[in-house]
Amino acid sequence: MSETGLTSKKKVKNKGKLTVRDYITLGMMMILVYVIYTIIGLPLATTIIGNIFLHAVCSLLWGTVFMLMYVRVNKKWGPLIFGILIGIMQIFNLWITAVAIVIGAIVAEIIWQRWNKESFKTMTVCFSVQITSWYLGMFIPLIIIADIESIAAENYLELFTKVKELVVGPLFFVGLFSVITCTVIGAFIGKRLLKKHFEKAGLI
């Protein structure tokens, strides 16, 4: 009887803790984010305008992956670890972006812990915060730092200089608005697809 009590206490203690299954799910979702970023983002990144709307377009697909991640890993530290992994992915490109992604992940984690984790609203806001911080981390350094050479890899100096010429002005806000709008749309698409395919299959 006492053993059963101990077991149940341990279960309650470990309820909010990330398990091996959660880490594996995070790894899998990370690969999906990377695959979508490569398939959709790489062709878009070859044009100047494409760079500005890259996150907005990818968000439409990332919505499903992020929603699934939030549903499957509905525990503390999930968004933060996911953000750190994305940050590691970006660190070699523009390192300030990686810092911004991690800051976004910390903000998302605070929201995640304070608000109701099972609510769709919380998931949408966290997703929006994480992607918007990625966008801001990409363009704010270009706007505020005059010396781009100090932050960008030398091969992309020409690209970043041309992007800067375009992004200083109203286009930055158009891009920001499109990212926020597309993350919300992406979250709704994700919700619809999860209901249509995953809930019926009993996977979530």
Add this chain to the structure above:
Amino acid sequence: MTTNAIKRDTTKIVTETGSFFEEFDPRLKLLLVVCVSTLTFIAPTSKALLINYSIIVLLYMLSGLYRSGVKVIIFVSVFYTISLWEPSGASEWIKFALNLIGPLAIRIMSYFIMGTWMAGKMRIGDFVSSLEQMHIPKGIIITVAVVFRYLPTARDELYYISSTMKLRGIGISFKNIILHPIRTLEYSIIPLILRCLTIADELSVSAMTRGLDLETKRIPYREVKITIQEAVITIVILTIVVSSRFIT
């Protein structure tokens, strides 16, 4: 009788050895992946880029991944040619995009290519043991191990999905993306996510069977340690890759 059979099997697992690069310490492999791909990504000149890719191809060949090595050569040749191509009469934007797309693809793909090399002939058990020796948190070890293990599988899964979609007339083509964007993306992404979830569940079961979720210290079957030969080879490769940056 049964005990002897188990004993024989256990001995086989412990003494099982592969080629030199199959036995190469996973920590050094990871170091090579991070350094070689990062230095390839930020290679200042085309010469440095080609030297780094020669090293990558050599690593593929020495590991016995001949087919993949040839694919890397073809990939680099195609995109390098694109970067040199300047079509007459084309606008400045097209020329800029062509000059950008080749080097960008070659540089970004260096992470995938080196990751595939590492995952190609690596024992995940050795990788986990070696990272545990470095006292890295378990969560990061598992996530990174999953990413390396699943990278080649993700590529195969995408190929199977696109083949099946093609068979049903809803392939990932330019026409379908323009005419039916939502449908095409839904039919390509959802099966991939579904497969990911199935594999995640299978991996979780496998990880639990191997005792990855236990709080106690794991004792590996195989001893994982860095040999002098491996350290020397790693230093030589890194020296070549770093010094390629200074060749003009």
